[in-house]
Amino acid sequence: MSSLKVEKASTLAERESKNGLASLAVRKFLGRIGTTVFVALVLAFFAIPVLWLVFAPFDAHPSMNVKLPEFTLKNFAVLFGDSSALSSLRNSVVLAAGTMVIVLIFGSVASYALSRVRIPGREVLLYSLLLLSSIITGTAAMVPIFLLMVRLNLIDSQLGVILVLSAGMLPTVIFILKDFMDSTPKSYEESARLYGAKPLRILWDVVIPIARPGLATVSVWAVVQVWGNFLMPFILLTSPDKTPAAVIMYTFYTQGGQPNLALISAFSLVFSLPVILMYFFVSRRYGFRFHGGIKS
Amino acid sequence: MAGITTEHLVKEYPGGVRGVDGLDVEINDGEFFALLGPSGCGKTTLLRTIAGLEKATDGKIRIGGKDVTYLEPGRRHIAMVFQDYALFPHMTVEDNVAYPLKIQKVGKQDRLARAKEVATSLAFEALLKRRPGQLSGGQQQRVALARAIASNPDVFLFDEPLSNLDARLRLEARTFLKRLQLDLGVTTVFVTHDQAEALALADRIAIMKSGKLQQIGTPREVFDRPANTFVASFIGSTPMNLVEGIVDGSTVLIAGTPVPLPSSAVDHVIHGQKVTWGARPEYLQMHPGAQPNTLPGTVTVSENLGAAMLVSIEVGDHLLKVIVNEDLEPELGTPVWIASEPRRTLLFDEEGARIAAPSEEISHPQTLLVNRDSAITP
Amino acid sequence: MPETSSNKEDARTSVRDDAERQTRQKSTHEDEDVVGLGKRRAVAFVAPALALISVFLIFPAVWTLYLGLTNYGLTGSQALNPQFVGIDNYVSALTNPAFLNSLWLTVLFVFGSALIGQSCLGFLIAWMMMRVNKVVRGVVEFFVLLGWIIPSSVSTFLWFALLDGSSGTLNLLLHTPGTAWLLRYPMWSIIVFNTWVGTAFSMLLFSSALASVPPSQLESARSAGAGAWAQLRDVIFPHIRGHILTNTLLITLWTFNTFTPYLLTAGGPDGRSEILPVFIYKLALQNGMLGQGAAISLIMIILNLMIALVYIRLLRTKEQ
Numbered sequence: 001m002s003s004l005k006v007e008k009a010s011t012l013a014e015r016e017s018k019n020g021l022a023s024l025a026v027r028k029f030l031g032r033i034g035t036t037v038f039v040a041l042v043l044a045f046f047a048i049p050v051l052w053l054v055f056a057p058f059d060a061h062p063s064m065n066v067k068l069p070e071f072t073l074k075n076f077a078v079l080f081g082d083s084s085a086l087s088s089l090r091n092s093v094v095l096a097a098g099t100m101v102i103v104l105i106f107g108s109v110a111s112y113a114l115s116r117v118r119i120p121g122r123e124v125l126l127y128s129l130l131l132l133s134s135i136i137t138g139t140a141a142m143v144p145i146f147l148l149m150v151r152l153n154l155i156d157s158q159l160g161v162i163l164v165l166s167a168g169m170l171p172t173v174i175f176i177l178k179d180f181m182d183s184t185p186k187s188y189e190e191s192a193r194l195y196g197a198k199p200l201r202i203l204w205d206v207v208i209p210i211a212r213p214g215l216a217t218v219s220v221w222a223v224v225q226v227w228g229n230f231l232m233p234f235i236l237l238t239s240p241d242k243t244p245a246a247v248i249m250y251t252f253y254t255q256g257g258q259p260n261l262a263l264i265s266a267f268s269l270v271f272s273l274p275v276i277l278m279y280f281f282v283s284r285r286y287g288f289r290f291h292g293g294i295k296s
Numbered sequence: 297m298a299g300i301t302t303e304h305l306v307k308e309y310p311g312g313v314r315g316v317d318g319l320d321v322e323i324n325d326g327e328f329f330a331l332l333g334p335s336g337c338g339k340t341t342l343l344r345t346i347a348g349l350e351k352a353t354d355g356k357i358r359i360g361g362k363d364v365t366y367l368e369p370g371r372r373h374i375a376m377v378f379q380d381y382a383l384f385p386h387m388t389v390e391d392n393v394a395y396p397l398k399i400q401k402v403g404k405q406d407r408l409a410r411a412k413e414v415a416t417s418l419a420f421e422a423l424l425k426r427r428p429g430q431l432s433g434g435q436q437q438r439v440a441l442a443r444a445i446a447s448n449p450d451v452f453l454f455d456e457p458l459s460n461l462d463a464r465l466r467l468e469a470r471t472f473l474k475r476l477q478l479d480l481g482v483t484t485v486f487v488t489h490d491q492a493e494a495l496a497l498a499d500r501i502a503i504m505k506s507g508k509l510q511q512i513g514t515p516r517e518v519f520d521r522p523a524n525t526f527v528a529s530f531i532g533s534t535p536m537n538l539v540e541g542i543v544d545g546s547t548v549l550i551a552g553t554p555v556p557l558p559s560s561a562v563d564h565v566i567h568g569q570k571v572t573w574g575a576r577p578e579y580l581q582m583h584p585g586a587q588p589n590t591l592p593g594t595v596t597v598s599e600n601l602g603a604a605m606l607v608s609i610e611v612g613d614h615l616l617k618v619i620v621n622e623d624l625e626p627e628l629g630t631p632v633w634i635a636s637e638p639r640r641t642l643l644f645d646e647e648g649a650r651i652a653a654p655s656e657e658i659s660h661p662q663t664l665l666v667n668r669d670s671a672i673t674p
Numbered sequence: 675m676p677e678t679s680s681n682k683e684d685a686r687t688s689v690r691d692d693a694e695r696q697t698r699q700k701s702t703h704e705d706e707d708v709v710g711l712g713k714r715r716a717v718a719f720v721a722p723a724l725a726l727i728s729v730f731l732i733f734p735a736v737w738t739l740y741l742g743l744t745n746y747g748l749t750g751s752q753a754l755n756p757q758f759v760g761i762d763n764y765v766s767a768l769t770n771p772a773f774l775n776s777l778w779l780t781v782l783f784v785f786g787s788a789l790i791g792q793s794c795l796g797f798l799i800a801w802m803m804m805r806v807n808k809v810v811r812g813v814v815e816f817f818v819l820l821g822w823i824i825p826s827s828v829s830t831f832l833w834f835a836l837l838d839g840s841s842g843t844l845n846l847l848l849h850t851p852g853t854a855w856l857l858r859y860p861m862w863s864i865i866v867f868n869t870w871v872g873t874a875f876s877m878l879l880f881s882s883a884l885a886s887v888p889p890s891q892l893e894s895a896r897s898a899g900a901g902a903w904a905q906l907r908d909v910i911f912p913h914i915r916g917h918i919l920t921n922t923l924l925i926t927l928w929t930f931n932t933f934t935p936y937l938l939t940a941g942g943p944d945g946r947s948e949i950l951p952v953f954i955y956k957l958a959l960q961n962g963m964l965g966q967g968a969a970i971s972l973i974m975i976i977l978n979l980m981i982a983l984v985y986i987r988l989l990r991t992k993e994q
Contacts, residue, residue, distance in 0.1 A: 031902075035802060035805060035806065038798075038802055039802065039806065039810060039814060042799055042802075042814060042818070043813070043814060043817060045870065046814075046817040046818050046820065046821055046870065046873075047817045048836070048843060048847075049821075049829070049832040049833055049835075049836050049843075049870070050817065050820050050821075050824070050832065052832055052835055052836070052843070053824075053828070053832060063841050064835040064838040064840070064841040064842055064843075065835070065838075065841050065842055065843040065845075065846050066843045102726075106722045106723040106726060107723060109719045109720075109722070109723070110719055110720045110722070110723040110724070112719065113711060113715075113716035113717075113719035113720050114716075114720060116709060116711060116716075117711050117712075117713060117716035119713065119716055119717065119720070129727065131982055131986070132727075132731060132732060132735070133727075133731060134927065134978070134982055135927075135975055135978035135979050135982050136731055136732075136734070136735045136975060136978075137931040137978065138931075138933065139931045139932070139933050139950075139951040139954065139974065140931060140971050140974040140975045140978060141731075141734045141735060141738070141971065141975075142954065142955065142958070142959070142971070143738065143741065143954065143958045143959075143964055143967040143968045143971045144733075144734035144735070144737045144738045144741060144968060144971070145730070145734045146958075146959060146964075147737075147741065147746070147964060148730075148733070148734055148737070163726065163729075163730055164730050166726060166730075167726045167727050167729070167730035167731045168730075168731060170723050170726060170727050171727060171731075174723060185380060185382070187378040187379075187380055187382040188382045188384060189709045190349050190369075190376070190378070190382070190709075191376065191378060191382040192395070192399075192709075193349070193369050193370055193709050193710060194347060194348075194349070194369050194370060194372075194374055194375065194376050195370065195375070195395060195396040195399050195447055196370035196371065196396070196399045196400065197370065197399045198370075199709045199710055199711045199712075199715065201399070202709045203709075205384075205395075206384060209384070209385075209386040210384075210385065210386065212386075224823075227825060228824075228825030228826050228827070230826055230827055230933065230934070230937070231933045235955075235959055245825075245827075246825055246826070246827045247827070249825075249827035249828060249831065250827050250830075250937055252831075253831055253834060254940075264831065268828045268831060268832075271825060271827075271828060272824050272825055272828050275823060275824070275825060276820070276823055276824070279819075279823045368710065369710070
């Protein structure tokens with residue numbers, strides 16, 4: 001009689017453990033489904049708007065919605081035939097290059113001096129500059145900057161835009177480069193110094209070549225910032241032949257009438273591609289780093 | 297003439313810390329001179345002050361008789377090899393070696409020829425077109441040396457020249473360096489924390505502690521006749537045994553047992569004086585049975601050193617170490633007796649200074665003036 | 675007789691020497707200048723950058739203080755001969771329903787897009803990415819990042835097209851033809867748009883924060899029977915609390931100041947999405963009320979400053 005009971009208990013235990021295993025498997029399966037659904041939703045949310053950028057430029061009859069293209073390259077012909085679109089791209093290059101040059105030269109020289117020489121108030125200066133550049137944003141300063149440029153007769157001047165953008169970026173650049181130089185061993189410079197090299201010579205022969213990675217990252221960051229910057233050129237430049245691509249893009253779809261999707265699609269792609277490529281190039285080479293959370 | 301002299305050199309940092317505290321050192325022309333001491337003793341500070349990379353707070357530095365205390369580093373005709381070699385990574389080996397000549401405005405043909413010449417003499421001609429990143433540690437060191445040599449300096453300064461090499465390479469490099477310096481005959485000052493390196497390479501050694509000079513002497517001198525207990529325990533691959541004792545007539549009482557008074561201290565001590573007795577493990581013998589004037593003790597640890605054994609022996613409250621023949625492997629707890637030779641032991645007073653005859657005594661190291669050719673007696 | 679020191683001694687002394695070198699380098703660094711630049715030349719090196727920053731960054735900010743107290747205008751006598759009006763601008767701002775509306779909308783915007791949208795979504799994505807394989811992770815991160823990288827005028831158009839009433843993709847997907855999202859739900863539109871743009875930042879920040887949680891702690895929690903939620907609550911959150919705060923502050927600052935929604939809705943319709951940046955632009959540069967615009971700009975700068983100071987205070991306490 002008792003043996004029967006024992007048998008029953010063992011099969012019960014077996015069944016229970018099988019159930020336990022089964023429920024674990026079920027939970028895992030549900031978890032997998034959940035993750036997949038989540039990933040799908042996220043991908044949809046982030047990719048769908050971009051798909052337009054991928055398909056529409058190659059579509060013979062582009063429309064506002066995403067659809068598979070009737071393949072053609074004639075939209076690019078439209079783009080290259082539009083002189084104002086092309087000149088806007090050229091203007092973007094001018095602004096980006098100009099800012100990059102100023103930021104690099106002023107920034108590297110300043111950060112070198114700050115890294116190697118103990119100037120009184122150095123730390124305070126750096127941190128307060130960084131703070132200032134974070135709170136005095138384009139938005140918060142658009143009024144005084146506009147007025148200032150009017151006073152300085154730099155309205156509708158690409159130089160004016162370059163100077164404003166450079167000034168906004170320099171504190172961060174100096175901070176990053178100084179940090180970089182601080183971690184470069186001083187023995188190279190000391191060695192050159194002992195051989196009789198003068199400071200400027202040391203800067204040119206030794207420091208700049210060694211700081212190349214830092215300088216490259218900063219240049220790319222500066223270019224990316226300027227390339228997409230809308231507000232400053234928007235408020236400071238008035239002639240159509242000086243507006244950069246970021247601003248012209250806006251006029252393409254806000255002027256009256258039907259937007260010229262052929263032009264817009266091709267233009268968007270050509271305008272976006274350099275920045276995308278640069279960004280991923282830099283992050284592949286030097287790793288993507290955060291610098292105090294400044295938006296790129 | 298490119299000897300180096302410092303007169304009461306002081307280097308003080310903000311906050312009052314003195315890296316170099318009133319040093320008077322005279323380094324002879326053509327000498328291979330070592331600055332030796334533990335971390336923070338000021339040896340690297342001294343080197344960098346001689347180079348001009350640090351400005352002296354007080355005192356003078358003369359190179360070849362000329363006062364260079366306030367002279368720009370680049371004008372002192374000094375070449376320095378840093379611990380990390382500081383080879384410019386973006387230049388080829390050739391350009392690295394030729395760099396000092398480029399600064400000296402030597403024409404391209406001439407300086408590349410000189411670079412080749414030096415590279416050949418140091419046996420790395422084949423590497424001239426490579427970049428420093430492609431070289432091994434030993435090769436980098438030679439390139440750094442070549443660059444220093446190519447600049448034709450009056451003085452070489454080396455900051456820990458061998459510490460970046462792995463142990464095996466270090467020994468080879470050591471011989472190489474010694475030979476090189478002899479060939480070139482240029483005054484060389486090098487910094488090291490490795491006493492064996494200093495003993496092997498240097499003509500004379502300056503031992504420093506906390507910014508102050510402890511002793512200057514030839515390797516033989518600092519090894520056989522250390523000026524104080526610090527030097528005595530710093531020099532020597534196995535530290536000298538230093539034990540408290542009390543003078544008792546013509547013996548010293550160590551843990552109650554009399555041992556012969558060291559010969560150098562005879563007539564210079566008084567009965568009952570508290571002293572420190574110093575004996576190197578290499579100069580002690582271990583006997584299995586009791587002998588006159590030996591210290592009785594028990595074996596605690598035996599360490600195998602390859603061709604010898606390092607035996608730690610407990611004598612009363614003290615632990616003494618003796619180096620014995622490799623064939624002996626005394627077991628833990630074995631009673632042994634330690635014998636010493638009066639000519640090979642030393643005595644130090646309560647302040648740590650060595651007790652010896654005034655003529656023989658290395659008194660104030662700050663005023664030392666030694667010529668390489670004449671050693672101090674005996 | 676053994677000539678070389680034992681390796682152990684070597685290792686110990688070399689560790690001590692590294693410490694000595696570091697302290698020496700630090701004091702050298704603080705005391706001397708390595709290449710003999712000299713204080714005068716060093717100041718000359720810093721001067722150009724400093725000059726540029728002073729003129730185009732610091733001066734405008736300071737000038738705002740003054741401008742906010744005048745009735746500067748773009749045209750007419752207000753441009754030629756501005757009068758000092760004291761705190762009139764501030765009073766009119768604080769009683770201006772348009773301004774108060776804008777302020778409220780901005781609060782909603784920051785709350786919805788930054789605090790809820792970017793932070794939560796960014797964290798969720800970062801967390802989920804820990805459990806998927808490398809390929810999936812790479813693809814997802816790529817598309818999320820694209821929102822951040824694509825120039826703002828292009829991304830606004832992409833959303834403009836997506837939300838278009840007559841032929842936008844969203845209407846197609848949701849089978850809601852004819853819904854003009856930007857007109858009917860302007861705030862929602864800009865909130866979702868801004869989340870789309872900014873999530874990448876939070877995702878990356880949380881990714882590295884999560885990666886820094888020691889896996890051994892997670893595993894011991896798991897073997898103690900903790901489920902996913904318990905692991906999150908007991909192991910992960912305590913570790914990344916600092917990061918959450920940092921992230922929140924930074925994206926708050928950024929979202930508060932972003933002008934990009936202007937390109938989507940231009941603050942409309944009828945000011946229903948007129949966040950502060952758009953409000954200032956319209957008031958000062960379209961309607962020409964520079965003095966009032968300056969006053970409000972100052973308010974903005976002060977609010978920015980407060981956010982930044984909280985951030986700095988946080989950094990300080992973290993370091994301690």
